Amino acid sequence: MTDKKYLMIVDHEVFSTSRPSYEPPAMKLITDLILKGIHIELEEVLDCGTREFHRTGERVFDGIILYLSSKSDLLWNEETMNLKIKKTPSSKVIDLRGKQLKDCISKLKGALKPASNSINVLKQELIKSVELGSNLRAEMIFKVLSTTDIFDKKEAIHSLSNVSKSNPLLMRFVLFLDSHPNEEQIILPSKDVIQNIKIKKKLVGLALMNSSISVDKFNLIIKENDDEMMGLRSLFLSSKSIFSANTFLSINKGKDIMSPDELSAFIRAYWAEDSQLLEHWSSIDKMNINAWEMLTRLHWNQNLKAECFRLSTIGLKYHPNDPNLLRRKAHGKREEGKHDEAIEIELMLLDTTNLSKLDTLIYLCRSLHAIKEWGHLLYYASLGLEINVENNELQAKKLIASEQQPTSESICPLQIVSEEIIAQPENTIPSNPQTPKEESKLQK
Amino acid sequence: MEELVELMKNKGIKRFVHFHTDHWEPFSGNWDQWGEEASENSDLILKFLEETNNHPFFNKMTLFYNHPVRTSSSLTPNSNGDLLNFKPQNPPFWKRYTYAVKRVAQESEHEFQVHIHHEGITNGDFFKFGHLPWPEGHEHEKIDAARLERYIQATLADMMKIVPLSLDNWHFLHGVWALNASDLRVCTVVNEIEMLIKNGCIGDFSMPAGRRIVDSTIKVPHTVLAVNASKGYDLPEADGRIIGNVSDSKEPRFLIWNQDIPFTHCSIDHYGSKAISDALSDWYGTLKIWIENSPIIGDTAFVKTHAHSMNRIYWDEGSERTFNSPKVLKLFQSLMEICNLSSVDYVKWTVDEVIEYLISVDPSLKHSFSRKVIP
Numbered sequence: 001m002t003d004k005k006y007l008m009i010v011d012h013e014v015f016s017t018s019r020p021s022y023e024p025p026a027m028k029l030i031t032d033l034i035l036k037g038i039h040i041e042l043e044e045v046l047d048c049g050t051r052e053f054h055r056t057g058e059r060v061f062d063g064i065i066l067y068l069s070s071k072s073d074l075l076w077n078e079e080t081m082n083l084k085i086k087k088t089p090s091s092k093v094i095d096l097r098g099k100q101l102k103d104c105i106s107k108l109k110g111a112l113k114p115a116s117n118s119i120n121v122l123k124q125e126l127i128k129s130v131e132l133g134s135n136l137r138a139e140m141i142f143k144v145l146s147t148t149d150i151f152d153k154k155e156a157i158h159s160l161s162n163v164s165k166s167n168p169l170l171m172r173f174v175l176f177l178d179s180h181p182n183e184e185q186i187i188l189p190s191k192d193v194i195q196n197i198k199i200k201k202k203l204v205g206l207a208l209m210n211s212s213i214s215v216d217k218f219n220l221i222i223k224e225n226d227d228e229m230m231g232l233r234s235l236f237l238s239s240k241s242i243f244s245a246n247t248f249l250s251i252n253k254g255k256d257i258m259s260p261d262e263l264s265a266f267i268r269a270y271w272a273e274d275s276q277l278l279e280h281w282s283s284i285d286k287m288n289i290n291a292w293e294m295l296t297r298l299h300w301n302q303n304l305k306a307e308c309f310r311l312s313t314i315g316l317k318y319h320p321n322d323p324n325l326l327r328r329k330a331h332g333k334r335e336e337g338k339h340d341e342a343i344e345i346e347l348m349l350l351d352t353t354n355l356s357k358l359d360t361l362i363y364l365c366r367s368l369h370a371i372k373e374w375g376h377l378l379y380y381a382s383l384g385l386e387i388n389v390e391n392n393e394l395q396a397k398k399l400i401a402s403e404q405q406p407t408s409e410s411i412c413p414l415q416i417v418s419e420e421i422i423a424q425p426e427n428t429i430p431s432n433p434q435t436p437k438e439e440s441k442l443q444k
Numbered sequence: 445m446e447e448l449v450e451l452m453k454n455k456g457i458k459r460f461v462h463f464h465t466d467h468w469e470p471f472s473g474n475w476d477q478w479g480e481e482a483s484e485n486s487d488l489i490l491k492f493l494e495e496t497n498n499h500p501f502f503n504k505m506t507l508f509y510n511h512p513v514r515t516s517s518s519l520t521p522n523s524n525g526d527l528l529n530f531k532p533q534n535p536p537f538w539k540r541y542t543y544a545v546k547r548v549a550q551e552s553e554h555e556f557q558v559h560i561h562h563e564g565i566t567n568g569d570f571f572k573f574g575h576l577p578w579p580e581g582h583e584h585e586k587i588d589a590a591r592l593e594r595y596i597q598a599t600l601a602d603m604m605k606i607v608p609l610s611l612d613n614w615h616f617l618h619g620v621w622a623l624n625a626s627d628l629r630v631c632t633v634v635n636e637i638e639m640l641i642k643n644g645c646i647g648d649f650s651m652p653a654g655r656r657i658v659d660s661t662i663k664v665p666h667t668v669l670a671v672n673a674s675k676g677y678d679l680p681e682a683d684g685r686i687i688g689n690v691s692d693s694k695e696p697r698f699l700i701w702n703q704d705i706p707f708t709h710c711s712i713d714h715y716g717s718k719a720i721s722d723a724l725s726d727w728y729g730t731l732k733i734w735i736e737n738s739p740i741i742g743d744t745a746f747v748k749t750h751a752h753s754m755n756r757i758y759w760d761e762g763s764e765r766t767f768n769s770p771k772v773l774k775l776f777q778s779l780m781e782i783c784n785l786s787s788v789d790y791v792k793w794t795v796d797e798v799i800e801y802l803i804s805v806d807p808s809l810k811h812s813f814s815r816k817v818i819p
């Protein structure tokens with residue numbers, strides 16, 4: 001039997017950030033309900049009026065609790081709140097306007113469960129909403145969970161920063177936090193460009209909690225480092241989550257924190273050749289493909305092929321369909337002489353990505369040549385020459401294949417045999433074209 | 445009180461009409477994301493609805509609504525030869541806002557009319573787009589008038605989607621009080637009244653204004669012909685005719701509501717200035733002025749008040765609304781009491797009701813106020 005779910009309809013003040021120190025009375029009730037194991041979600045009364053239900057969507061509830069500051073039901077009643085949409089035939093409406101809170105708790109006695117039940121369900125809902133980009137829903141669940149000490153808000157922000165694509169959402173979460181104990185001691189650089197010093201200090205305080213440095217050390221780096229980029233680098237390397245790292249790198253910027261794309265561009269601009277920093281980045285921001293691509297590319301460019309192969313293999317655990325990582329893994333397999341495995345990867349890249357088809361055919365032909373698969377070599381070399389008839393390498397390989405395999409009986413495409421690596425890429429990622437015959441350095 | 449009752453009796457009227465013209469500007473803040481501003485604005489609008497419905501004195505205001513239209517600029521002229529374009533607003537969470545405004549329109553006795561601030565988009569001290577690459581030799585006067593007309597039309601079209609408004613019968617309140625280029629720092633559009641008439645407007649309710657220079661020299665409600673000149677309504681060619689006498693005009697005429705009561709004594713913006721606050725505190729002195737100077741049309745005397753009731757200053761924690769300030773309530777309670785003691789009906793009307801009455805007194809106004817709007 002599933003746990004009952006309750007919807008509490010509240011005023012905008014519950015979600016407002018304009019009065020940070022004010023706790024709306026509704027929050028006390030939410031805490032009580034959560035601690036009694038009751039699954040509770042919130043909706044802003046205005047969004048009931050517009051029927052948009054931004055925070056609960058099409059969900060229906062076993063009970064609806066009205067907790068509104070207005071005592072009168074002239075403005076908000078079941079009809080104007082469109083409650084019909086949110087109810088099941090057996091749902092009850094508990095109107096708390098002008099009533100004592102204990103009345104509500106007593107009416108919900110039948111629903112009491114251990115607090116961990118509802119908290120765990122809500123935590124899962126929170127992650128799901130963040131991943132889906134349902135920002136208002138995520139904020140609502142965060143708000144509900146925040147009413148209990150069982151939920152670690154700071155830890156949640158750090159972990160959610162790995163899945164959130166929305167900076168405004170993270171900033172909303174930060175606004176719900178209590179101050180860092182040493183917040184006042186934090187020294188910020190370039191105060192003139194920082195619009196909201198209070199929020200910036202809150203962010204830095206939160207970042208420091210997930211880093212290996214203290215407030216004093218942070219202040220020392222800010223005050224005494226003549227080279228700004230060196231200071232930022234130290235801070236970045238001290239961070240234990242991407243949220244901390246991003247906060248540190250955004251310290252001189254007017255905005256709160258950079259978007260994931262801005263962060264990638266920043267690192268690309270200043271530290272594309274810094275293997276220590278890139279390695280740290282990929283370790284704290286595993287789901288960011290840019291981190292893995294830059295890291296593996298650097299190793300390839302430095303001719304550290306075995307390391308490039310190793311890192312690509314790790315990166316593929318988090319981005320199994322990324323064409324560039326797959327290509328680098330294939331390079332590694334070729335280096336090791338494991339041409340069958342390299343061929344499997346290249347065949348997949350041939351069919352499923354927008355990497356240069358000619359490049360893929362050239363790599364494929366090299367492996368086929370190495371294992372003397374003349375019939376297939378002839379087939380794929382011919383395919384490549386249809387794209388570029390003047391390609392010398394393919395011409396030479398086709399000639400060899402023709403000499404070794406004079407009949408056309410075995411000229412046919414290969415089949416991918418390993419199901420493990422057959423996958424469709426989730427996104428189309430621009431390829432990094434390289435000219436195989438020149439093995440040129442990859443572009444930044 | 446007795447002196448005021450005597451004054452009221454001596455006025456020889458049957459009823460005393462109060463109508464309130466609110467500069468209703470509920471749209472504020474940065475709306476780009478999240479919806480906080482949308483909720484806050486909407487909350488206040490709904491609070492306004494809740495607090496004014498059943499209000500003894502302010503349940504029937506005329507809300508001169510400043511509906512927000514989105515202005516964008518381009519570097520090359522559009523099909524109108526202008527660099528400015530107007531479109532309906534559509535920020536995130538706009539539905540929250542329109543929902544609240546619609547509820548006021550549907551669930552109250554308030555009436556919606558039109559309040560337009562165009563000082564930001566036309567030439568003058570407040571023009572916001574001077575930095576654009578305006579073509580060399582372009583004439584502001586010509587382009588401004590056409591631009592204002594497009595702005596008015598865009599406002600009306602969008603406003604009609606959420607509040608009831610008749611395109612050939614609406615009323616106007618000029619932003620920053622500068623009707624028809626009466627203060628060139630604010631408005632340089634000399635054919636504004638002509639344009640308003642063409643677009644279905646009957647009259648303006650911005651006088652007595654915050655700056656006396658813009659006030660008409662005729663200190664009572666009157667009608668004028670459109671005269672395309674700075675403060676054209678005050679020129680002899682405007683043929684100003686006082687309401688109450690049969691005007692019998694063949695041409696469309698524009699109503700200008702003026703009254704011989706100082707601006708400071710018509711406002712209930714109690715946070716507006718010390719002079720206003722003092723006037724409200726001095727309920728006796730203010731009522732004396734109202735009773736002595738309120739214009740009489742037929743058997744009815746009128747007093748028009750105004751305020752900026754949605755200004756956030758009146759909604760901050762612990763602040764008093766315009767319509768609920770003890771000073772304001774005392775003033776109107778006293779007025780009602782004086783009316784009772786004088787056997788004069790105390791009545792609240794909207795602008796439309798005022799106009800209906802004016803036409804009943806002078807039926808020829810029906811013709812003067814008829815507008816033929818080309819769709």
